[in-house]
Amino acid sequence: MNTPLRRLATVVVGMFVVLMGGATWVQFVQADKLNNDGRNVRTLYREFGRARGPIVVAGEAIASSAPVDDAFKYQRSYANGELYAPVTGFYSIVHRGTMLEQAENDVLNGQADSLFLSRLQDLITGKQPQGSSIELTINPAAQQAAWDALGDQRGAVVALDPSTGAILALVSKPSFDPNQLATHDSAAANAAYQALLAAEGNPLENKAIQGPTYPPGSTFKLITAAAALESGRATPESVLTAPDELALPQTSATVKNYGGSSCGSGGQTTLADALRVSCNTAFAQLGLDLGADALREQADKFGFDNDEQYVPMKVAPSRFPDEVNAPNTAFSALGQYSVTATPLEMAMVSAAIANEGELMEPYLVQTVRTADLDVVREADPSRMSQAVSPTTAAALRDMMVGVVENGSGKAAQISGVQVAGKTGTAQTGREDESPHAWFTSFAPADAPRVAVAVVVENGGAVGNEATGGKVAAPVAKAVIEAVLGQ
Numbered sequence: 001m002n003t004p005l006r007r008l009a010t011v012v013v014g015m016f017v018v019l020m021g022g023a024t025w026v027q028f029v030q031a032d033k034l035n036n037d038g039r040n041v042r043t044l045y046r047e048f049g050r051a052r053g054p055i056v057v058a059g060e061a062i063a064s065s066a067p068v069d070d071a072f073k074y075q076r077s078y079a080n081g082e083l084y085a086p087v088t089g090f091y092s093i094v095h096r097g098t099m100l101e102q103a104e105n106d107v108l109n110g111q112a113d114s115l116f117l118s119r120l121q122d123l124i125t126g127k128q129p130q131g132s133s134i135e136l137t138i139n140p141a142a143q144q145a146a147w148d149a150l151g152d153q154r155g156a157v158v159a160l161d162p163s164t165g166a167i168l169a170l171v172s173k174p175s176f177d178p179n180q181l182a183t184h185d186s187a188a189a190n191a192a193y194q195a196l197l198a199a200e201g202n203p204l205e206n207k208a209i210q211g212p213t214y215p216p217g218s219t220f221k222l223i224t225a226a227a228a229l230e231s232g233r234a235t236p237e238s239v240l241t242a243p244d245e246l247a248l249p250q251t252s253a254t255v256k257n258y259g260g261s262s263c264g265s266g267g268q269t270t271l272a273d274a275l276r277v278s279c280n281t282a283f284a285q286l287g288l289d290l291g292a293d294a295l296r297e298q299a300d301k302f303g304f305d306n307d308e309q310y311v312p313m314k315v316a317p318s319r320f321p322d323e324v325n326a327p328n329t330a331f332s333a334l335g336q337y338s339v340t341a342t343p344l345e346m347a348m349v350s351a352a353i354a355n356e357g358e359l360m361e362p363y364l365v366q367t368v369r370t371a372d373l374d375v376v377r378e379a380d381p382s383r384m385s386q387a388v389s390p391t392t393a394a395a396l397r398d399m400m401v402g403v404v405e406n407g408s409g410k411a412a413q414i415s416g417v418q419v420a421g422k423t424g425t426a427q428t429g430r431e432d433e434s435p436h437a438w439f440t441s442f443a444p445a446d447a448p449r450v451a452v453a454v455v456v457e458n459g460g461a462v463g464n465e466a467t468g469g470k471v472a473a474p475v476a477k478a479v480i481e482a483v484l485g486q
Contacts, residue, residue, distance in 0.1 A: 048072040048093060053108045053131030053371070055088055055100055057138045063088045063101070065131075068184070076182040082175040083147050086156075086206045087138065087364065089313075090178035094189040099206065100134065100364070103312040107132050107368055107376075114377060118370045130371035137166035137366045137379070142450070145482035146171040149475040153460035155436075156207035156343045159452045159479050162351040162442060164381040165360030167311065168450060169479055170344075176203040207455070211316045213340035214455055217426025218278045218468065219438045220299075220335025222349055222396060225275055225283075227290050227298035229392040234286075236272035236395050242282035243267045248327040255284040255330060258425065258467070275399045276407035278423055280334055287333020292324035295332060301387045303348045303359060304341070311344075311364045318345035336427060346440040347453035349387075353400070354420070354448035357393035359384045401445050409439065411473035414481060418445040421476065423468030434459035439472035443480045450483040452476040 051074055055063040062084045065074040076091045078084065089099025097105055106112040110119065110131040122129045139159070146157035146169045159169035176199075180192035196204050205211060228234035242263040246255040263269045263279035274282035287295060299305070299320040309315040318341040324332055331337035344362060352359035361384045368377040388396070400420035403409040409421040424438030437459055442451040454475040459466025 047109055048074060050074070050109055051128065051130040051371075052076060052091070053110070053133045055108075056133055056135045057084070057143075058140050060140075063091075063178075070184055072184050075184065078178045078182070081177040081179050083143060083171075084138075085175045085178050085203075086172040086208055087136065087170055088178060090181040092181045092189050092193075093184060094186050095181060095193055098204075099313050103310070103314075104134055104365065104368075107134060112376075114368075115370065118372075118374070118376075132371070132376055133369045134365055135367040135369070136364055137161075137168065138170065138364070139168040139483060141482040141485070142169040142479050143171060145169075145478045146454075146475065147173075149478035150454075150456070151461070153456050153471075154201045154207075154458070155454065155456040155460065155472075157452065157454050157475060157479060158208050158343045158347040159450055159483065160347050160351045160360075160362060162354035162448045162451045163360070164379075165351070165362045165384075166366070166379070166381070167362055167364045168483060169452075170208050170364070172205070172207040174199070174201040174203040206313075207343070207457075209311065209313060209315045209342055209344045211342070213316055213318060213342050214436050214438075214457075215339060215426040215428065216318075216335040216341040216346055217424030217436065217438050218280075218283075218335060219346050219349070219422050219424035219440045219453075220339055220341070221275060221278065221283050221333070221424075222353070222400070222422050222440070223299050223302060224287055224290070224295060224333045225271060225399065226302075226353075226388050226392055226396060227294045228271065228286055229395055230298065230388055231290065231294060233289070234271050236270065236399055238271050239268050240271055240274055240279075240282040241267065241285045242269040242274060242279050244281070246281040246284050246330070248284075248330050249288070250325065251327045253327055255280050255334070257281055272399045272402060275422070276402040278403075278408045283333050284330035287330050288326065290333070292321075292329045292332065295329070296320045296324075298388075299339075301359070301385050302352060303345055303384065303387075309362075311362050313364075315344060316342055318342055335424060343453045343455050345453075346438065346455075347451050348384075350400075350420075350422075350440045350442045350453065351448075351451035352385075352387040353393050353396045354442035354451050355393075356390040357386055357388040359387045397445055400441070404441070408467070408469045409441070409473050411469050412439065412441055412477045412480075414443065414477060414484075417443055417480070417484060419443040419477070419480065420445040420448075421473065423473060425467045428458070434463040434466060437466045437471035438468045439476045441473075441476045441480070443484065450480055452479045454479075 421441030
């Protein structure tokens with residue numbers, strides 16, 4: 001081969017190498033990114049042209065797909081859309097998916113690795129590929145009761161099975177109709193989305209698990225009390241300092257009780273009574289005595305500061321602040337300062353106490369089935385932590401029963417059922433806003449079947465007059481009755 005031909009051959013070989021390298025890069029390295037690019041119309045048509053699996057609650061589909069005569073072939077629709085929107089989310093050609101529609105997308109569209117055999121069978125038999133169904137842990141009666149009891153108030157409710165972590169109810173208000181976003185009319189879907197973005201109360205926000213996270217207020221006193229009991233420095237009968245007004249160290253600030261009331265006689269009260277009447281000064285002093293590190297350690301055992309929690313949707317982490325000086329330790333012990341929590345987190349606190357101190361991992365998906373009803377995946381309840389000892393859990397349970405029977409949570413009383421609970425009225429830190437109303441609870445106290453947390457934003461219907469006992473406790477009561485009534 002002469003020199004010119006050798007050079008030409010070298011150039012051609014080099015071009016082939018570059019071409020093969022480029023093809024390999026696109027086909028293998030960039031494939032996922034290109035397939036998932038929202039501007040890839042072929043991917044969009046392929047995904048929407050597939051029979052997507054239903055999302056099922058108690059045997060009824062709350063999200064399903066039906067054939068339609070347009071370019072996308074299948075239309076997604078939602079039964080009782082507003083009620084279940086915080087669970088299902090939406091599936092849109094414009095804004096893609098949220099909540100379960102996003103978190104379980106590869107299962108619903110049939111492309112999950114676990115569905116390989118199902119896809120292979122469809123390929124061999126020539127059957128049209130279909131997505132898998134997802135059966136949820138939601139109890140429809142509890143979900144409806146939470147929805148109805150919240151009424152027109154903004155807030156959220158979460159109910160759990162304490163022994164397994166199964167989510168029985170997950171409600172967020174205001175909500176939205178996902179059908180408006182699932183339309184194949186792009187202009188209409190976009191208009192609906194923009195309207196929701198501008199709507200008061202942010203309906204697209206899942207207040208139960210993703211935010212905003214709220215100051216938990218006095219419901220956090222359960223964690224402060226747990227830290228005290230676990231340290232061995234206190235029992236429910238221990239006498240605490242409980243002045244009408246507590247001066248905080250290193251500052252001129254003070255802590256007072258709700259409405260300027262007194263907690264006990266002679267500036268003292270027991271731990272059990274302090275929890276029963278939600279005594280601020282006693283718990284602020286208890287927090288100072290325990291220190292921020294002990295409070296943070298106990299909070300973390302209940303699930304705070306967990307950045308990797310999924311149900312399977314990503315859960316916003318609840319927080320106990322990293323750096324806390326002495327006066328702010330007192331406020332943190334009351335669930336104020338920079339302490340924040342989701343309603344799911346405060347339901348987990350009650351659930352752990354109800355479950356003899358054992359905190360179970362919350363989950364929402366019970367079963368995944370192929371279109372032929374073969375089980376692909378089944379929930380396997382797992383322990384998240386031992387939040388407190390069984391002895392401490394029993395003491396907290398008895399003190400929470402006192403809150404409902406003769407304390408700040410009387411509105412949660414149910415005839416013939418012993419309810420354990422804790423109220424909370426959380427200042428938002430903004431002078432022009434009413435406090436958030438909280439209640440966390442479980443029942444029956446001696447054989448728990450459900451744990452519930454409720455937050456009503458800015459006092460709900462009664463505004464500045466709100467307390468957790470007045471506004472949030474009746475909502476929890478309705479959910480408990482719905483679960484126990486079955």
